[in-house]
Structure formats: structure tokens, C-alpha cells
Amino acid sequence: MERSLRLSGYIEAERDRIIETLFDYLRIPSISSQPDHAADVRRSADFTAALLYEAGLDNVEILETDGAPSVYADWLHAGDGAPTAVVYGHHDVQPVDPLDAWTSPPFEPVIVDGECRARGAVDDKGQVLYEIEAVRGLLQTEGSIPCNVKFLIEGEEEVGSPHFEALLERERERLACDVVVVSDTGMWSNDVPSFCTGMRGLVAFDVHIRTARIDLHSGSFGGAVPNPAHLAARLVAALHDDAGRVAVPGFYDDVRPLLPAEKESFERLPFDAEQWREMAGTVALVGEEGFSTLERIWARPTCDVVGITVGYGGLGIKTIVPAEANVKVSFRLVADQSPVKVADAFERWVHEVLPDWAEVRIERMGGVAAALTPADHPAVAALRSAIGRVFGTEPLLTREGGSGPEEALARVLAAPVLYLGVGLPDDRFHAPNERMIMDMFWKGLLSAGELWHDLRATLS
Amino acid sequence: MERSLRLSGYIEAERDRIIETLFDYLRIPSISSQPDHAADVRRSADFTAALLYEAGLDNVEILETDGAPSVYADWLHAGDGAPTAVVYGHHDVQPVDPLDAWTSPPFEPVIVDGECRARGAVDDKGQVLYEIEAVRGLLQTEGSIPCNVKFLIEGEEEVGSPHFEALLERERERLACDVVVVSDTGMWSNDVPSFCTGMRGLVAFDVHIRTARIDLHSGSFGGAVPNPAHLAARLVAALHDDAGRVAVPGFYDDVRPLLPAEKESFERLPFDAEQWREMAGTVALVGEEGFSTLERIWARPTCDVVGITVGYGGLGIKTIVPAEANVKVSFRLVADQSPVKVADAFERWVHEVLPDWAEVRIERMGGVAAALTPADHPAVAALRSAIGRVFGTEPLLTREGGSGPEEALARVLAAPVLYLGVGLPDDRFHAPNERMIMDMFWKGLLSAGELWHDLRATLS
Numbered sequence: 074m075e076r077s078l079r080l081s082g083y084i085e086a087e088r089d090r091i092i093e094t095l096f097d098y099l100r101i102p103s104i105s106s107q108p109d110h111a112a113d114v115r116r117s118a119d120f121t122a123a124l125l126y127e128a129g130l131d132n133v134e135i136l137e138t139d140g141a142p143s144v145y146a147d148w149l150h151a152g153d154g155a156p157t158a159v160v161y162g163h164h165d166v167q168p169v170d171p172l173d174a175w176t177s178p179p180f181e182p183v184i185v186d187g188e189c190r191a192r193g194a195v196d197d198k199g200q201v202l203y204e205i206e207a208v209r210g211l212l213q214t215e216g217s218i219p220c221n222v223k224f225l226i227e228g229e230e231e232v233g234s235p236h237f238e239a240l241l242e243r244e245r246e247r248l249a250c251d252v253v254v255v256s257d258t259g260m261w262s263n264d265v266p267s268f269c270t271g272m273r274g275l276v277a278f279d280v281h282i283r284t285a286r287i288d289l290h291s292g293s294f295g296g297a298v299p300n301p302a303h304l305a306a307r308l309v310a311a312l313h314d315d316a317g318r319v320a321v322p323g324f325y326d327d328v329r330p331l332l333p334a335e336k337e338s339f340e341r342l343p344f345d346a347e348q349w350r351e352m353a354g355t356v357a358l359v360g361e362e363g364f365s366t367l368e369r370i371w372a373r374p375t376c377d378v379v380g381i382t383v384g385y386g387g388l389g390i391k392t393i394v395p396a397e398a399n400v401k402v403s404f405r406l407v408a409d410q411s412p413v414k415v416a417d418a419f420e421r422w423v424h425e426v427l428p429d430w431a432e433v434r435i436e437r438m439g440g441v442a443a444a445l446t447p448a449d450h451p452a453v454a455a456l457r458s459a460i461g462r463v464f465g466t467e468p469l470l471t472r473e474g475g476s477g478p479e480e481a482l483a484r485v486l487a488a489p490v491l492y493l494g495v496g497l498p499d500d501r502f503h504a505p506n507e508r509m510i511m512d513m514f515w516k517g518l519l520s521a522g523e524l525w526h527d528l529r530a531t532l533s
Numbered sequence: 534m535e536r537s538l539r540l541s542g543y544i545e546a547e548r549d550r551i552i553e554t555l556f557d558y559l560r561i562p563s564i565s566s567q568p569d570h571a572a573d574v575r576r577s578a579d580f581t582a583a584l585l586y587e588a589g590l591d592n593v594e595i596l597e598t599d600g601a602p603s604v605y606a607d608w609l610h611a612g613d614g615a616p617t618a619v620v621y622g623h624h625d626v627q628p629v630d631p632l633d634a635w636t637s638p639p640f641e642p643v644i645v646d647g648e649c650r651a652r653g654a655v656d657d658k659g660q661v662l663y664e665i666e667a668v669r670g671l672l673q674t675e676g677s678i679p680c681n682v683k684f685l686i687e688g689e690e691e692v693g694s695p696h697f698e699a700l701l702e703r704e705r706e707r708l709a710c711d712v713v714v715v716s717d718t719g720m721w722s723n724d725v726p727s728f729c730t731g732m733r734g735l736v737a738f739d740v741h742i743r744t745a746r747i748d749l750h751s752g753s754f755g756g757a758v759p760n761p762a763h764l765a766a767r768l769v770a771a772l773h774d775d776a777g778r779v780a781v782p783g784f785y786d787d788v789r790p791l792l793p794a795e796k797e798s799f800e801r802l803p804f805d806a807e808q809w810r811e812m813a814g815t816v817a818l819v820g821e822e823g824f825s826t827l828e829r830i831w832a833r834p835t836c837d838v839v840g841i842t843v844g845y846g847g848l849g850i851k852t853i854v855p856a857e858a859n860v861k862v863s864f865r866l867v868a869d870q871s872p873v874k875v876a877d878a879f880e881r882w883v884h885e886v887l888p889d890w891a892e893v894r895i896e897r898m899g900g901v902a903a904a905l906t907p908a909d910h911p912a913v914a915a916l917r918s919a920i921g922r923v924f925g926t927e928p929l930l931t932r933e934g935g936s937g938p939e940e941a942l943a944r945v946l947a948a949p950v951l952y953l954g955v956g957l958p959d960d961r962f963h964a965p966n967e968r969m970i971m972d973m974f975w976k977g978l979l980s981a982g983e984l985w986h987d988l989r990a991t992l993s
Contacts, residue, residue: 292935
């Protein structure tokens with residue numbers, strides 16, 4: 074770590090207090106999916122508010138929603154021409170089951186071998202805290218921040234942010250900004266700093282196929298009546314062509330291709346496909362022809378059947394022709410694909426593939442567009458430069474294959490999203506023994522501090 | 534009913550007693566699938582034994598098995614050159630759920646509108662009773678039976694006869710016979726008497742396909758890892774070709790075609806396809822091209838997937854790529870198809886259809902060959918003539934699409950099987966308000982009495 078970075082001295086002086094604060098934060102079991110932890114989630118919101126207040130921010134406020142509360146605070150004294158940023162993170166955490174797989178209790182944080190072990194260490198309290206401490210450090214050591222900063226720390230991210238978009242709409246004016254900084258993602262590795270520029274979207278369907286009122290005896294009827302298992306199979310088998318491409322007409326029409334810089338960045342990542350396959354615990358790597366594994370999971374739209382349920386699923390056999398089938402189909406979308414357009418195309422296609430006489434009912438679920446910050450956006454250059462100074466090497470570009478509230482942030486606030494995150498792939502997100510490597514934590518804090526200067530320089 | 538039939542007078546004289554006996558038999562809740570009814574199944578065996586004893590049969594014996602008991606009795610005084618027959622039926626019954634759908638309690642038989650309502654009325658106590666009464670009547674009125682008769686009344690038919698074949702093997706000598714008379718099937722309708730000449734066989738498979746250790750996150754992995762739902766669909770979709778034929782190589786190689794007499798008989802049955810479709814409660818009739826509905830369910834081998842279970846089956850969606858799939862596949866077989874040969878071909882084919890890297894495990898279940906009595910067998914002529922006299926019109930030939938213990942009877946005892954049964958399609962077999970139309974019961978009794986004379990004439 075270079076001594077010349079702006080917050081190196083602050084960290085030196087405040088290290089023990091910051092660790093104590095982190096531990097206090099992590100001790101709150103703010104599990105948003107479990108109703109009996111609702112009071113803890115509120116306590117965690119209050120604690121977040123106190124951190125923001127002590128850091129020197131103004132207008133600290135608990136923002137109520139129809140679910141768990143978010144926390145708001147701002148510092149708007151950066152002066153004429155300074156850009157304004159919203160910092161997003163979340164103070165709720167995942168459940169802890171199976172408890173006996175933890176080497177230390179999930180809500181009794183410890184630092185062992187340089188890593189802080191606790192639920193929420195990396196997802197996301199640790200990452201929220203270094204953003205707050207970076208602002209606190211700048212205010213304490215320099216008396217000001219180069220940008221106007223607005224914190225928005227959510228309390229329901231781990232349950233799919235059900236009330237977050239409504240909150241954004243309601244607070245749209247107060248949250249007006251030039252850029253969003255999301256502090257909830259990760260890097261390739263300690264040696265290979267990186268940041269992502271986008272996440273995939275999602276749209277999903279529950280397809281119900283019925284061919285009879287009730288299950289029929291396969292001896293008396295089999296061979297002369299339709300079998301919805303066969304129809305479901307025909308549908309699912311037709312989803313992909315022989316090249317692994319999604320066969321729904323028009324599916325790829327609007328897909329935005331990778332920029333050369335992104336493609337090159339993906340190729341420079343030290344990705345070992347065989348190691349990744351083993352980590353995934355799968356028997357093979359397959360997918361759309363003509364694309365690498367990283368392109369397939371980050372930058373290409375995909376279709377996966379999440380479940381098929383037809384007929385008898387118990388032990389042995391039952392002599393029936395089933396009456397109905399359920400197929401759950403999910404699509405991951407990439408930039409410029411419209412969830413509505415894809416959904417309409419899929420629903421039309423289902424009715425084309427299945428015979429007219431089948432009773433087909435399709436429920437549409439989800440419908441989140443992909444979030445993508447163009448790799449050539451000036452804010453991306455700022456993030457690249459801030460991380461580069463802290464890590465001593467230029468970060469590579471990645472993407473995330475999943476979907477989160479980032480698309481709503483970008484869309485409702487009409488601002489590009491930057492992903493500053495220091496989680497590592499083996500930090501056990503959502504799993505027992507979640508951890509934050511403390512070296513990454515301090516680098517995250519330094520990067521957050523640097524970023525405000527770079528953003529001021531590029532966005533003013 | 535013609536007055537000239539041998540047992541008309543017997544029925545006239547004994548009608549009330551026979552109905553009382555039927556009621557007493559039906560009052561025993563001999564549900565073989567429910568362990569708490571085991572004592573009732575035994576009581577039902579004892580009752581059957583008493584009926585046989587009172588009818589005048591010899592060597593009445595409860596035959597113990599590793600499950601519920603069967604009942605044996607014989608009458609072997611028909612003299613030189615007389616053929617010997619085994620009469621098969623069962624004294625156990627189906628469960629009665631849903632109880633509140635019954636118009637009268639299932640084990641409190643009543644006669645309403647000429648039909649006896651009770652569990653077991655038609656399946657199979659009613660049909661066992663008229664066989665016993667026919668023998669009793671002949672012994673009472675004529676002092677002898679034209680054939681040697683051996684009764685074998687099973688107690689586990691409704692749970693798939695798990696110990697029946699072992700019993701046949703054990704008692705093979707005692708059961709030696711020239712013909713088997715099964716009294717457990719039905720006719721086309723009251724106006725259109727018929728009997729079946731065979732039942733389909735069955736072989737089934739539990740196919741397990743695994744592609745990963747655990748379900749994977751569809752955002753992080755989807756598009757680059759295999760999905761067993763897609764493989765299961767590929768397998769099931771490939772089971773049939775566009776003409777509705779089973780695509781497993783060699784599947785049809787040994788299929789015995791219908792005899793012209795059978796084909797003609799099928800065509801003479803007053804079958805209304807649209808009415809049958811409505812009765813089945815299905816949206817369409819489909820199947821192997823080039824065959825009628827009756828041919829498809831009776832005389833053609835078929836393949837039906839009984840169940841597919843992959844991934845998430847609850848409400849909404851789950852963002853996973855499933856790790857494993859289960860597909861249950863059943864084949865109904867017809868005469869001359871070997872279950873083992875079909876099973877071997879299917880298992881080879883599965884491994885050809887699925888990629889090498891998929892972990893595939895196949896469990897074989899069942900494995901019963903079809904049972905078929907050639908329509909031109911002399912015993913068939915005897916049954917045709919007996920039924921024809923009672924109903925006043927020549928019966929047509931049918932087949933049954935299901936599978937039962939008949940194949941084991943034919944194979945182990947090396948004898949043709951005759952199906953004398955008076956159940957009607959809407960007698961609610963296995964359902965609430967099971968019934969026996971009493972007119973059919975008396976005709977069954979008369980037919981059973983006639984049959985011994987016809988068999989003596991044709992088989993001696």
C-alpha cells in the first residue's frame with residue numbers, strides 16, 4: 074500500500090476504532106428474510122444512521138418503506154460544478170443456516186489469519202463501512218469531499234429489494250445525481266483487481282400445460298391420449314438449437330455486443346476453465362457456440378429451465394398418464410434486450426411450439442432489464458484510475474451474471490453505475506464462514522477515498 | 534334371460550340367499566394396501582374359504598404367502614378326459630377415499646335402482662361370488678360339474694400381486710390345469726357383450742440424470758454449465774417420432790399383429806371416440822398413426838412418461854440451474870415383446886441420446902410380458918358360445934390395456950387364459966360408489982355355469 078494515498082494516514086490512526094466499529098456492526102443479526110429478525114434489521118438501520126452521522130454527514134434519515142427501512146444521509150458542500158454521487162449498499166444480511174458449518178458464531182466477528190469472519194463481513198456491511206469511513210476520513214483530514222455525496226443504504230437487498238424501486242421513485246428528487254457508486258460486488262482476486270460494468274437482467278415464466286382433468290390410468294388410456302410430460306419435453310428441448318443458441322425468434326435481435334476493450338479485458342483475466350468447472354461442481358462446460366465461458370455467464374443472454382414438475386415424483390412408478398405439467402423457464406438478459414419484448418416473443422413461441430389442443434397458461438415473472446455502464450464512460454475511467462493507484466496495477470473489466478437493484482438505480486436516477494467492490498470469489502457470500510479479507514477492506518477504503526477525487530476530475 | 538339356461542332355476546330359488554351372501558362378503562373391509570386392515574383381509578380369506586366349502590368343494594385351504602393369504606379349493610370328480618380349469622379372482626379391495634364422495638357407506642352394501650353399491654361389488658367379490666355360486670348351483674342341481682375346477686382367490690391383487698407368482702411356482706403341481714378362467718374383467722356394455730383376450734405387459738424405468746453436485750446460481754453459472762432439465766427434455770422429446778411411434782430402435786420388432794378376427798371385432802364395437810374422449814376428460818385423442826383408438830390402447834405397445842421432476846417446483850421462480858433430473862418412463866407391451874429385450878434396448882438408447890458427460894443412472898422396474906390368448910384358440914370359442922347363449926347375441930372380442938397377474942398365470946401354469954367378466958366401463962372400479970349391476974351379476978353366474986359345459990365340449 075503506497076503511503077502517498079490520501080487516506081493512508083487516517084487508516085493508520087483509526088485502524089483499531091474502525092475494526093471495533095465493524096465488529097459492532099456485524100454483531101447485529103439483521104437477517105431480512107426472517108420476520109423474527111425484523112427488530113434487528115431496524116437496529117441495523119439505526120446503527121447505519123449513527124455511523125453516517127458520526128462521519129459528519131447531514132440530513133441523516135431512516136427512510137421507511139412497506140418493508141424494512143433504508144438509511145439516507147448526504148454531504149452537499151462540494152461547491153459549484155462538483156458532481157453528485159449516490160452511494161448504494163445494504164445493511165441487511167443472509168440467513169446463517171447451516172449453523173454448525175461455521176467455525177465461529179456468525180454474529181460474533183473475529184479476525185483470524187487476516188480475515189474477518191462473520192455474516193455480513195463482505196455482503197455488505199464491510200463494504201458499506203469502508204465507504205462511510207472514506208468519507209469520514211476525507212472530512213477529518215481534508216475538511217471536505219471533492220464530490221457531493223448521498224448515501225442510500227437499503228435493508229431488503231437479500232430478499233430481492235421488493236420495495237426499493239418504489240423508494241427510488243418517491244425520493245427521486247432528493248437522490249438526483251450524476252453517478253451511482255454501488256459498493257456490493259467483488260474483484261477477480263487480490264492480485265488481479267477488477268470491477269464489473271454491468272449485471273444481467275432477468276425475466277421468467279411459469280408455463281402450465283394441461284391435457285386432461287385428472288391423471289389417467291396408463292393401461293386404460295396410454296397411447297391414445299396426450300401426455301403433458303411429452304409436451305413439456307418438446308417445449309424445453311426446442312428452447313435451444315444445436316449450437317446452444319436460444320431458439321425463440323428475435324431473442325438476439327437487440328443484444329449489445331461486447332466492446333473490444335471488454336473482450337480484451339475478459340481474455341486477460343487469469344481464468345482457468347477446468348478449475349472453475351471443479352469449483353462449480355459440474356460435469357462439463359457447455360453453452361452458446363463461439364463464446365468463452367466468461368462471455369457466456371457475463372455478456373450473453375441465456376435461457377435455463379429452473380424446474381419441470383409433471384406427474385409422479387415419488388419412489389418407484391405409478392401407472393398414470395399425467396394430467397398437467399409445469400415448466401419454469403428463466404432468461405438472463407443483457408444490455409439493450411427489453412424484458413417485455415423477450416417475454417412477448419417467448420409467449421408467442423410457446424403457443425407455436427405446443428399443439429392447439431393443449432391448455433396452456435403462462436405466468437410472467439420478474440422482468441428486470443440488464444444494467445450496463447458503457448466501458449468507455451468517463452466515470453469508468455475514474456474508477457479504473459482510483460483502483461489502479463491503490464492496487465498498483467490497472468484493474469480489468471468484468472461483469473456479473475446475476476441481477477440486482479442496480480438496474481433500477483441506473484434507470485430511475487438516470488445515472489451511470491460504478492461498481493466498487495472488494496469481495497473475492499471465495500469469500501463465501503451467502504454461505505457459512507463468510508469473510509472479508511482485511512487487506513481488501515483497507516484497499517476498499519483507500520479506493521473509495523481516491524474515487525471522489527477522480528470523479529471530480531473527470532465528471533466536473 | 535332365457536329360461537332354458539342351466540342355472541336359471543337355481544337363481545330363481547336362491548336369489549335372496551345369494552344377495553345376502555354377497556352383502557356379507559362386501560361388508561368385510563379387506564383393503565390390502567392398508568396395514569390396519571390386514572385382519573380384515575384375513576377375515577375375507579376365511580369368508581371365501583367358507584363359501585367354497587359350503588358350495589361343495591374339497592380341499593379348501595388358506596394358502597399363506599409372505600403377504601396376504603390366498604384361498605384354494607377344488608372339485609376334481611369330472612371324470613376321465615374332462616378338462617381342468619383354475620378359476621382366478623381376488624378377495625381384497627381398493628381403499629375408499631374420498632369417503633364423502635360415496636352416496637352410501639362403502640362397506641354397507643345396498644341395492645338401489647338395480648345396482649349393488651359397495652367397495653368390491655364389481656372388483657372383485659361380486660365376480661368371485663358368481664363363479665362360486667355357479668359351481669354350487671351345478672353341484673346342487675346336476676350333482677356334478679362338467680370340468681375339474683380349482684379355485685385360486687388372491688388377497689393382494691390391488692397392491693400389484695407381489696407374492697402371487699411365488700405362490701404359483703410353489704403350488705404349480707396342485708394348480709396344473711388346461712385353462713385358466715379369470716373372473717375380474719368387464720364387458721363393452723350391457724347390450725354389447727364382449728370379453729377380452731389379453732392384457733398389455735409393462736416395463737418401467739427411473740432415469741436419474743445428474744450434471745452437478747448441487748443446484749447452481751443461474752446468474753453466476755447459467756449459460757456455461759449443463760442443465761439436466763434440458764437433457765431430460767431432450768430424452769423425453771426423442772421418445773416418439775413425428776408419427777407417434779416409439780423411437781427406441783427395435784421396439785416394434787417382435788410385436789404380434791392383430792388377427793383379422795380381432796381387428797374386425799374391434800371395428801364392430803360401437804365405439805364413439807368423442808364420447809370416450811369426454812369420459813377420459815382429455816382435450817384430444819392422439820397416438821400412433823395408422824391405428825384406431827381401441828387398437829392404440831389394447832393392441833399397440835406404447836410409451837408414456839409417468840413423471841418428470843427437476844429443480845424447483847414451488848410457487849414462483851428460483852434462480853437456479855438444477856443439479857439433477859428424474860424421469861420415469863413406462864412402456865406398455867403387447868404379445869411377443871420381451872420386457873428384457875425392450876429394457877435392454879431402452880437403456881442402450883438412453884445412453885446414446887444423452888451426452889457422455891452426463892451422469893446417468895437407470896433403475897429398471899416391473900417387467901411383465903403381455904398376456905394374450907389367441908383369438909382362434911378352442912377355449913375362446915367355448916367362452917364365446919357360453920356368453921352368447923346367456924346374452925342372446927355373440928360377444929365381441931376386446932383387449933385390456935392394463936397389466937395384471939394374468940401373465941404369470943398363463944406363463945407359470947402354461948395354460949390359456951379366458952376372461953369371463955361382467956364389469957361395465959362405468960362401474961366405478963377403484964372409485965367412490967363402485968357398483969355391480971345385478972342384472973350383469975346374474976348373467977355372469979349363468980355364463981359361468983354354461984362355460985363348464987362348453988369347455989368340456991371343446992377341450993375334451
